Amino acid sequence: MKSTDIAHERALQLIAQARVDGMSDTDRNWLRAHLEECDFCVEHARRTDRALRLLRTAPISLPAGLASRTQFRVRLRAQELREREPKRRALWLACGMSWIFGVASAPYVWSLFQWLGQRTGVPKLVWEVGFGLWWSIPALFAVAVLLMESSRKGEQADWINQGS
Amino acid sequence: MGDEAKTIARGLQRRDPDLLDRLIEQYQYRLFRYLVYISGNKERAEDFFQETWIRVLERGHQYNGKSKFEAWLFAIARNLVIDWQRSKKAQSLDTLTDPEQEHPLQLADENDPSPLRQVLSHETEENVQASLQKIPAIYREVLVLRFQEELQIDEMAGVLSIPLSTVKSRLYRGLEALRGALQGGAV
Numbered sequence: 444m445k446s447t448d449i450a451h452e453r454a455l456q457l458i459a460q461a462r463v464d465g466m467s468d469t470d471r472n473w474l475r476a477h478l479e480e481c482d483f484c485v486e487h488a489r490r491t492d493r494a495l496r497l498l499r500t501a502p503i504s505l506p507a508g509l510a511s512r513t514q515f516r517v518r519l520r521a522q523e524l525r526e527r528e529p530k531r532r533a534l535w536l537a538c539g540m541s542w543i544f545g546v547a548s549a550p551y552v553w554s555l556f557q558w559l560g561q562r563t564g565v566p567k568l569v570w571e572v573g574f575g576l577w578w579s580i581p582a583l584f585a586v587a588v589l590l591m592e593s594s595r596k597g598e599q600a601d602w603i604n605q606g607s
Numbered sequence: 608m609g610d611e612a613k614t615i616a617r618g619l620q621r622r623d624p625d626l627l628d629r630l631i632e633q634y635q636y637r638l639f640r641y642l643v644y645i646s647g648n649k650e651r652a653e654d655f656f657q658e659t660w661i662r663v664l665e666r667g668h669q670y671n672g673k674s675k676f677e678a679w680l681f682a683i684a685r686n687l688v689i690d691w692q693r694s695k696k697a698q699s700l701d702t703l704t705d706p707e708q709e710h711p712l713q714l715a716d717e718n719d720p721s722p723l724r725q726v727l728s729h730e731t732e733e734n735v736q737a738s739l740q741k742i743p744a745i746y747r748e749v750l751v752l753r754f755q756e757e758l759q760i761d762e763m764a765g766v767l768s769i770p771l772s773t774v775k776s777r778l779y780r781g782l783e784a785l786r787g788a789l790q791g792g793a794v
Contacts, residue, residue: 463753463778464760491782494789498754501739503640506653510635513657514628517664521622524665 450477454484458491531592538585545578552577612672619667631660634680637756641681644751645744646688655691659684678762681752685766738788746781753778 457474460466466474478485553574560570618626638659642652662683670679739747752758752766763774 459779459782463782464775490786490790494782494786495754497789498739498750498785501755503636503643505636505639506649509639509653509656510631513631513635513660516657517627517631517660518624520661521624521627521664524622 451481451484454478454481455487458484458488462491462495534585534588541581541585545581549578612674612676614672615676616670616672619663619670622664622667627660627664630663630676634677637677638680638684640755641751642684642688644739645685645748646691647740647744651691655684655687658687662687674765675758675762677756678758678766681756681758682766682768685748739785741788742781742784746777746784749774749777750781750785 454474454477457466457470461471461474478488556570556574556577559565560567615626615630635656639652639656642655642659643649646652646655659680663680666683670676742750749763749767752763753760758766760771760774760778764771767774
C-alpha cells in the first residue's frame, strides 16, 4: 500500500473517531495538517458533518394529544396501584405474622402432634407428616395468593398489549 | 449525577403524579423520536410511548438517580420494543436487526409500505428520512442515541446492554452507513 493511501486511511479513521469518541492532540494536529493538503479527505469530513447535521435536525411530528393521553393513563394506573397498596401490605403483614407465630409455636405443636400420635396409636411417620403439613400449608397458601396476584397482573398486561 | 436526577428518583419512589406529568411533557419528543426510529412504526411508537410511562410509574423505585434519567428511560422503552419483537417473532431485537447475523432482518422493511418509510414520508425532510430508514436498525439506533440524544458511550452501553467496544464499532459502521445512505439518497 502506498504511503498516501495509508495517510488517507488514517485520516478517514480519525475523522470518524473525532465524531464518535474524540481524539488525542497528536492525532488532531496530524489530521489538521493532512486536511490542509488533501481535498479528498476534506470532502469526506464535510460529508460526514453534513450527514450528522441532517440526522440531528431530522424532524418527527408528535401525534396530537399524545402527552395528555399518556398523562391520563399514567394517573389512572397510579390510582389503581394506590388502591391496591393497603391490600398488599395487609397480605404481607399476615404472611409475616403467621411465619413468626409458626416458628415460635413449632416446638409446642411438635409436642402436641407427638402426644396425639401416642394417644391414638398412629404410626410415627403419620403424625410427622401431619406436623409437616401444618407447617407448610400456610406457606403454600401464601404462594398460591401471590401466584394469583401475578397472573392477574399478567392478564392486565395482555389487555394493555391487545390495546396497543 | 446531578440534583435533578436525585429529585426525579425521589419523586418516582413516591409515584409523584405531578413529577410524572412534567417528565412526560419534558421527554415526549425525544422518547417518541427514539421509539419511531427503533420500532419503525409511528402508530406502534405511540403505544410504546404510553406503555413506557406506565412502566416508569410501576418500576420507578428501581431508578436510583445515579445515572441520567433519559438513559434509564430509553432502556425501558427499548426493552418494551424487544419484548414486543420477541412475542411477535420469538427472537430478540438484535437477532432481528443485526446484519452480521445469518438471516438479517430489518425492523423497518424497505419493501413494506407501512413502517418507517410511510411514517416519515409525511415529514418535511422526506429525503433525509427516506435515506435514514435504509440504515440497519441497530446502527440507526446508536446514531440516534449518540448524535440526537447526545448520550455518552458508556450510557449507551447501559441502555443497549452491550460492551463499550460494541457500541463504538456500531457507531463507526453506522456513521459509514449514514454517510452512504445520504449520499445515495442524493439529499
